[in-house]
Each structure stands twice: as C-alpha cells, then as structure tokens.
Amino acid sequence: MEKIINETNEVLSTLENTLSKFDTAQINSVPFKGSWTAGQLAEHLILANSGFLQVINGSAGETDRPADLMLVQIKKDLLDTDAKYHSPKEIYPENKTYNQAELLENLKQIREGLSKAVNSLDLTRTCVSYELPVYGFLTRLEAVYFVIYHTQRHVRQLKNIYNNLNSN
Template sequence: MEKIIREADETLSALEYEFSRFDSPQINEVPFEGSWTAGQLAEHLVLSNSGFLEVINGPVTETDKPADLMVKEIRKDFLNFNVKYNSPKEIYPEDRTYNQPELLKSLKQIREGISDAITGLDLTKTCTAYELPGYGFLTRLEAIYFVIYHTQRHVHQLKNIYNELDSN
C-alpha cells in the first residue's frame, strides 16, 4: 500500500512540477510539428485522469483474478517511448488557449482524489463503469497504475516539450 501511495504521489506531483516550469505563454506554443502544446498535454491528462478517478469511485464488483494482473502489461505498454499512441477522441484536447493556473488546480485536485481513493477504497474490486480497450475491466489497483504509467509517459513528453521550447 505504501508503494502505490508513494508512486502515485511522486508521479502526479512530478506532472504538476514539470507543467509549472513553463512560462504561461509557453504552454500554448507548439514545440515541434505533430506535437501537442504543454497546455493540450495537461488538458489530456486532466480529462483522462479525472475520468479514471470517476471509474475508480464508481460501481464495482468482486474480482475473480489477481488484482494486479494487468499492471505489468500496462507498464510495458505506456513506458515504451518508442511507440506512439493516438488518443481516444473523448480525451483528445481541444486546440485552444489554455490557462496554466486552472490546469494546475485541476491536476492537484486529481492527485488528491487518487490519494483518497488509494487510502479509502478496496483496490481489489473490479471497476464496472468502463471497459478499457485492450485491457478489459480493470480493478481499482490496475486503474490507479494505469493513471501512474500513463502520466509518467506524458511527464516524459512534457520534459521534451519544455526542453524544445527552452532551447529556442
């Protein structure tokens, strides 16, 4: 339990830190062709992670598999930076001007919500509100690790965006 609390807090705090490093106007600059802006990346994570928080806090059933069965596969998929994924349209960020303080506030609320879920819920239960393509219905534990590894992937991208904009 301590491990997942630490991993979630470190990962989601790193996201907030990396995003806060940008000057406000920079979050809406395209760093290189084909890339999202830092604002779009943060919005994508707000949409994705808040959605997962709803699923984690939503309806559940008893689990008939190891609660961490998909964790290794999720980690392998999302921490392979050589593979590019397309975002589902539901969590695809709009092409608009983003407000850094608003996004940071949302990211902090999500971090706190994930922490509350880890400490207050039975993580072995299976979430039934959403079936994740390729993975099926996740346990709360797997869903939290999805948030962790998906966020780590995007923190890596955020650092690349920052370095690109900072060098120009």
C-alpha cells in the same frame, strides 16, 4: 498501500512541478511539428486521469483473478517510448488557449482525489463502469497504476516539450 500512495503522489506532483516550469506563453506554444502544446498535454491528462478517478470511485464488483494481473502489460505498453498511440476522442484536448493556473488546480484536485481513493477503497475490486479497449475491466489497483504509467509517459513528453521550447 503506502507504496501506491507514494508512487501516485510522486508522479502527479512531478507532473505539476514540470508544468509549473513553463512561462505563460510557452503553455500554448507548439514546440515542434505534430506536437501538442504543454497546455494540450496537461488537458489530456486531466481528462484521462479524472475519468479514471470516476471509474475507480464508481461501481466495483468481485474480482475473479489476481488484482494485479494486468500491471506488467499496462506498464510495458505505456512506458514503451517507441509505441505511438492515438488519443481517444473523449480525452483529446481542444486546440485552444489554456490557463496554466487552472490546469495546475485541476491536476492538484485529481492528485488529492486519487490519494483519497487509494486510502479508502478496496483496490482488489474490479471497476465495472468502464471497459478499456485491449485491457477490459481493470481492478482499482490496475486503474491506479494505469494513471501512474500514463502520467509517467506524458511527463517525459512534457519535459521534451519544455526542453524544445527552451533550446532556442
């Protein structure tokens, strides 16, 4: 349990720390053609991770398989830097001006909420309020790791955006 809490806090803190490095103008600057801004990337993670937090805290049923069955596949898919995915419309960020302080506060609240959920819930139970395309219904454990791996993927992209904006 402590390992999951540490991994969750580490990756979400890394996200917050990386976003904090951007200056106000850079948050909404497109670093290269076809890229989201840092603000859009952060908003995407806020939408996705807060959605997963709701699912984790939502209705859960008995699990009729190993609670970690999908972890290897989720990790393989989300950490594959060659794979390109299209964001579902529900978590697609708006093209607008983002406020860095608001983004950071939302990310902090999600980090705290996930930490609380990991500490207090039975992670072996299956989340039944939302079925993911490809994966189906995830256990709470798998959902937490989906957040971890999804965030790791985008932290890498956020660092790339930062480096691109600061290389000129």
